[in-house]
Amino acid sequence: MQKNNNKNKIFIDKLRSSGLRPTNQRVEITKFLFNRKKTLHFTVEELKNSMNLKRSKKISTATFYNTVHALKSAGYLKEFSLENNTSYYDTNISSHHHFFDNGKVIDIKSDKITFQKLPEAPKGRKIKNVEVVIRLENNN
Amino acid sequence: MQKNNNKNKIFIDKLRSSGLRPTNQRVEITKFLFNRKKTLHFTVEELKNSMNLKRSKKISTATFYNTVHALKSAGYLKEFSLENNTSYYDTNISSHHHFFDNGKVIDIKSDKITFQKLPEAPKGRKIKNVEVVIRLENNN
DNA sequence: CACATACTTTAGAATAATTATAAAGTAGTT
């Protein structure tokens, strides 16, 4: 049924390994998210709006949420938060850092920041990861 | 009218300098937040529930939100986010770092972390602050 | 102290992000 030729194999594989059948809607969402050079930082509403704007037949809200959640659970997306009450997702799943610049989010590669001193984990715990947010403001 | 003797002066002052009249509800909220040794990290819902649980006459939701927002605008509270979609507030307004331990938030004093290498701000911007989150997990 | 007035409290409605429901449609299998 799917006209999903081998050029979509990489996206189909992401979906299958997330436990999802590669339906047209899901392949398009996955392609939109991962078929790009630069990291994408997005909310589900933003994703829905930017994809549906160009479409005559809209993909439903629930499908966007379901697909994003499954990709996140499978480890293909990372969730983070700004200081408003919406979830953001990051297509860069490696441990890395961010500039927060008036609502804009910019990646900082992990090796651009190194530590001289770091505290130890409390007893019974260990460090999972260390992530830095550098908040920016206008110059003068 | 207020039975607010001088033992509440410090809280009344915080409210006044936040542009708020020191009503009984506001003084109690402010006292609850700042009359303690250790930093408090909280959501408005948590604050409301823990204060109202012990009260016969409940303080309304809107009053909690208004008071917290005013204290935040005046710089007496800092806002931050976890990976769910609610705003958290921090009574520690200094620039500092955190452990995130399964939903629990623990302060790390600023001087416990120092950097060896940090990126520069993009052109036209400058660094407002640098904050680190150390995510923890169970030991083995 | 007595009033006036601007500010406050509150219940309840409204909004925004997200999750749940269940009926109609489709993918993968045989």
Add this chain to the structure above:
DNA sequence: AACTACTTTATAATTATTCTAAAGTATGTG
């Protein structure tokens, strides 16, 4: 082609938050 489990979707429900407007109160003035 037919079966069945999984999906899509419209719509309802939920949660956190903000708004509204009516009733109540803090504070300055006489």
